[in-house]
Amino acid sequence: MVKVYKYTEKQSLAHQVGKYILECQDKVLQNDSKAQFTVAISGGSLVNVLKACLIDDKELASKVQWAKWHVYFCDERLVPLDDADSNYGAFKKAVLDPLSHHGDHLNLGPTVYAINETLVNEGSHHNEKIASEYESLLPSKGFDLLLLGCGPDGHTCSLFPGEKHRYLIEESQKKVAWCHDSPKPPSDRITFTFPVISQARNIAFVAEGASKQPIMQSIFDNKDQQLPTALINARYSDKVCWFIDEAAFATVKDTTAVFKN
Numbered sequence: 001m002v003k004v005y006k007y008t009e010k011q012s013l014a015h016q017v018g019k020y021i022l023e024c025q026d027k028v029l030q031n032d033s034k035a036q037f038t039v040a041i042s043g044g045s046l047v048n049v050l051k052a053c054l055i056d057d058k059e060l061a062s063k064v065q066w067a068k069w070h071v072y073f074c075d076e077r078l079v080p081l082d083d084a085d086s087n088y089g090a091f092k093k094a095v096l097d098p099l100s101h102h103g104d105h106l107n108l109g110p111t112v113y114a115i116n117e118t119l120v121n122e123g124s125h126h127n128e129k130i131a132s133e134y135e136s137l138l139p140s141k142g143f144d145l146l147l148l149g150c151g152p153d154g155h156t157c158s159l160f161p162g163e164k165h166r167y168l169i170e171e172s173q174k175k176v177a178w179c180h181d182s183p184k185p186p187s188d189r190i191t192f193t194f195p196v197i198s199q200a201r202n203i204a205f206v207a208e209g210a211s212k213q214p215i216m217q218s219i220f221d222n223k224d225q226q227l228p229t230a231l232i233n234a235r236y237s238d239k240v241c242w243f244i245d246e247a248a249f250a251t252v253k254d255t256t257a258v259f260k261n
Helices: 010-029 046-056 087-100 104-108 124-137 163-169 194-199 210-221 228-235
Strands: 003-007 037-041 069-073 075-077 145-148 176-179 189-192 203-207 240-245
Touching: 003 010, 010 037, 010 046, 010 145, 010 203, 010 240, 037 046, 046 087, 046 145, 069 087, 075 087, 124 176, 124 189, 163 176, 194 228, 210 228
Parallel strands: 003 240, 037 069, 037 145, 145 203, 203 240
Antiparallel strands: 075 189, 176 189
16 A cells, blocks of 8 residues: 655655655665665655755764665756756755765765766767666666655656657666657656566655645546556555655545555
């Protein structure tokens, strides 16, 4: 069953996301000195939540074993890494740059996997190659954790609802696909597909704000499986959880998935 954890305050939500991430980390790393923690993240507001819980929250920050983290991106905009739209760039600014100023053992990690920027600069005819190259970097045993966002249209990663992008939802061979003609700019992206999502051991969504109320109703009340987010809930319910604020979930009638904290 999908688990939903609801919070009234931004700080509480971020703290609980951080605790959940650390639980996943510790489960992988305990009793194995050679283990690596593989995590893939989306961009957008999720990056700010990660900064709040893994950098700014001193209680949690000291427990992150960065040197053993291998960080990937669930989707990436095909722009230079220093572009304002780059998910890597946003993560670098929010998490990597503050870490580099802390010193000590934190400089040992994490290992971060970005797209091949050289190919981005050479034009769109390389987009398929960018996707296949990134796929070649993925962990063969699947991810320990996927940290996902939810757009107001119900998309996650760069898996968009609707007929035009059905090719991404139905992709069964490629683990990373080129998303062309994205409904929101930049139009060219790469994205994880369902073969990656199905292999992940833990999947967590983070959603905040009153603007998410209509889509939360579509996902949890209507269970509209035309939406990639609702489809993930339906297919992988035993390993999916949501961290949301009350504003986002205020109009949802079906609260059976909400867990008390």
